[in-house]
Structures are given as C-alpha cells and as structure tokens.
Amino acid sequence: MTDAEPIAVEFEFTPEDWARANATHSWNSELTKKALTQMQVLFAVIVGLMSLLLFVGGTSLIGALAMGFIGVLMVGALKPLVRHSQKRQIAKVADLGLINGIFGHHRVELREEGILNSTSGYDWLVKWSSIEDIKESDGSFLIYSGANSFLTIPSSAFPDTETLRAFGDRFFELAGRAREELPPGQVGADE
Numbered sequence: 001m002t003d004a005e006p007i008a009v010e011f012e013f014t015p016e017d018w019a020r021a022n023a024t025h026s027w028n029s030e031l032t033k034k035a036l037t038q039m040q041v042l043f044a045v046i047v048g049l050m051s052l053l054l055f056v057g058g059t060s061l062i063g064a065l066a067m068g069f070i071g072v073l074m075v076g077a078l079k080p081l082v083r084h085s086q087k088r089q090i091a092k093v094a095d096l097g098l099i100n101g102i103f104g105h106h107r108v109e110l111r112e113e114g115i116l117n118s119t120s121g122y123d124w125l126v127k128w129s130s131i132e133d134i135k136e137s138d139g140s141f142l143i144y145s146g147a148n149s150f151l152t153i154p155s156s157a158f159p160d161t162e163t164l165r166a167f168g169d170r171f172f173e174l175a176g177r178a179r180e181e182l183p184p185g186q187v188g189a190d191e
C-alpha cells in the first residue's frame with residue numbers, strides 16, 4: 001500500500017446514537033433472532049395446548065378457537081414487544097452513563113493500516129483485515145470487526161453527500177487493497 005492522505009470525519013457521539021446503534025445490532029443478531037423464534041414457537045405450543053385442553057375439558061369449539069386466535073395475535077405481538085423492551089433497556093444503560101468514554105467528540109480516520117477512532121480518552125485502530133461486515137442502520141453505519149464488536153459512525157458525521165461519498169470510496173478502496181494482500185483463508189480474505 002502507498003501512503004495517502006488519511007480522510008477523516010468528526011462527530012459528537014450521543015447516548016441516543018449509541019442506543020440506536022446497539023438496538024439495531026441486537027435486533028439483527030443471530031442470537032436474538034433465534035431466541036425470539038424459540039419464544040414464539042414455545043408460546044404457540046402453550047396456547048395451542050391450552051386451547052386443546054379447553055376444548056377437551058368441555059369448552060365449546062368456538063371458545064377454544066377464540067383462545068387459539070388470541071394466542072396467534074399474542075405470538076404476532078411478541079416481536080414488537082421484545083424490541084420495545086430491548087430499546088428501553090439499552091436506552092436506560094446509555095442514560096445511566098455506564099459506557100465510559102464513548103460519548104462525546106470522535107474523529108474517525110481512514111488510514112492505510114486501518115480505521116482509527118480517536119476520542120479524548122482513547123485511540124482505537126481497527127485493522128482492515130479484521131473488518132468482517134458493514135451494516136447501515138437507523139441513522140448510523142456499523143463497521144463490524146467481530147460478531148459483537150463494531151464501530152458506529154452516525155450519519156451526522158457526514159454533512160453532505162460529497163463527504164459521505166468520499167469517505168465511502170476511500171473506505172472501500174483501502175479495505176479492498178488490504179483484502180487483496182491477505183493470504184487465502186485469513187479473516188477478510190476472498191474465498
């Protein structure tokens with residue numbers, strides 16, 4: 001790689017930005033999806049058995065079907081209820097200030113060796129070879145370097161489309177170069 005002028009964006013990272021990014025991460029994680037599916041199946045089985053028991057126990061067919069219908073509605077409402085609960089819990093963590101050093105001014109620089117995220121409290125370099133995925137969420141970009149490790153860049157870091165385009169072009173240029181230099185089978189290498 002050749003040394004080129006790093007491109008950088010600066011932004012204020014707020015508890016709301018953190019909460020939004022973490023809620024999106026949580027909703028899209030395979031673990032959450034699997035747990036939610038298991039909850040829905042378990043709930044459906046319980047409601048189905050209760051409806052059957054009501055019918056066998058002497059309740060009319062209409063009563064048992066009504067119970068089943070209510071169960072179907074509740075299974076459908078489970079996902080939005082879980083999401084709402086997660087969002088509230090994540091917002092509560094952010095409001096309590098339990099995340100030290102992450103809120104406030106950030107400077108994210110795209111360098112030859114990786115992405116440097118600098119704050120008043122730390123510098124965090126994510127090497128290009130460790131980047132696994134990029135997701136766009138509700139108002140942020142999440143750059144993953146592991147299943148649960150990600151750098152959040154809120155869309156507010158880009159004052160206009162030209163800045164976003166320049167940052168994105170340079171990001172993919174540097175990431176692509178690094179990927180080409182990796183030996184086969186290493187994280188981030190084309191297979």
